[in-house]
Amino acid sequence: MSISHHKVAFVTVADEHAGQRIDNFLASRLKGLPRSRLYRLLRKGEVRVNKGRVKPEYKLASGDLVRIPPMQLLDASEPAPVSAALAARLHSAVLYEDSEWVVINKPAGLAVHGGSGESLGLIEALRQVRAGQPAENLELCHRLDKDTSGCLVVAKKRAALKRFHAALRDKQLQKHYLALVVGHWPRGLDVVNAPLQKNVLRSGERMVCVDKAGKPSKTLFSVVQRVGQYTL
Template structure:
């Protein structure tokens, strides 16, 4: 027996159900669509449902990144849900800090200078992230969704949509490469050229239960351009331009060049980092400094910039003061 389902699932669901995608849900990834309906279900379980074909779109299997269209018919399998735990709450001090990190906000878009150490969203042992805290900060805002993500240890410009139409528009810009992203990074070692492009496909893998990324001929295409800004005896201060948007892309491409990022616990080189001396760096040196988007409805082309945070600016100044710089480009 099947039934047409249009509401939220409950712990009592024991039958296959079907739901039609509404107009305002068009363009959403199917994994995010399912996570919104099966609240409290681990992301890994959602992926398993898709991988096994238990979730189907218009009768066919769908990958997690498949984007739904208005009128699509989604098959929802029986899922036992535990009663959801009360969501973790950011403290008043944390919310005040986050409010002070807002670079821009209008009725369509919010741009945040994300602090390092704060994940974009909760899960996998993280009680809350940027998006949960922003929803707490803006309780009357009906729609707040991440347009893209930054690694937990990366700081800088992060886009959050306040309308589904804005989210769809910016996702389209991401797919076509219209959104331009620039990062500032300190690389261990010396870049060979002032402009160096890396075109190396990337694939995910697991090691000891940890999810990592590596250069793999069978992986997804990925391109990064590094621009040398300053050269030091043991490091290079560079700007990185993303021409694609893969997980850990800058970090893995930098390591592929033989110049891993300073402070990188996953792909770094601890022995090479010792040569930097006592510059006081205690985090990943990667900062999303600039992001540029095409015009949204009623808006001109917009460029957002986030200054280098103190935790990165001070170590960089110490490198300069130590007179280890040999070339200034």
């Protein structure tokens, strides 16, 4: 694998990228850059938008001027080929699909995207197995941790992705989780208020943990079933 040298670059955000997070925008342009290094560039202010510092979750606007610092990158090779077993697994994991969306039942143990030690993520694999589909531009609408299973929404079109992000921003969406816990869930415990903080691991993977410095978060619980020493 060769090394490419990049000079400082200034990129004007096009209309089609308006509403995209700056971290995802950079990841699509800086192939071969580990996510951990990408977040470090943002944290240190080496990446600037309109001459100012921005956080990874900053949403780009049409006409924004993005400064990308000089760097050396490993030239990204083609993603690892999708095995027949993984392709079959992804086909069977489709829960819903229409002209704008694909909803995948993401298995635990599969990262949503490659990089930071992951040769192949779900989105790269999905793009490979659906390469023959016309007019598709598959993009993740949100993320799930590598070890978390559950519904993952993928947009087929940029307009659909922007609508999803707008719905998230306007708190029009609700998230429902099934959790199998060891022991008997206490009766009467149906609301947990605990601040949540986003953390970036050394591997570049992002995880959310309970932290006093985090943002307020309220989770509603209800017992579905008790099975032996476990509660769903």
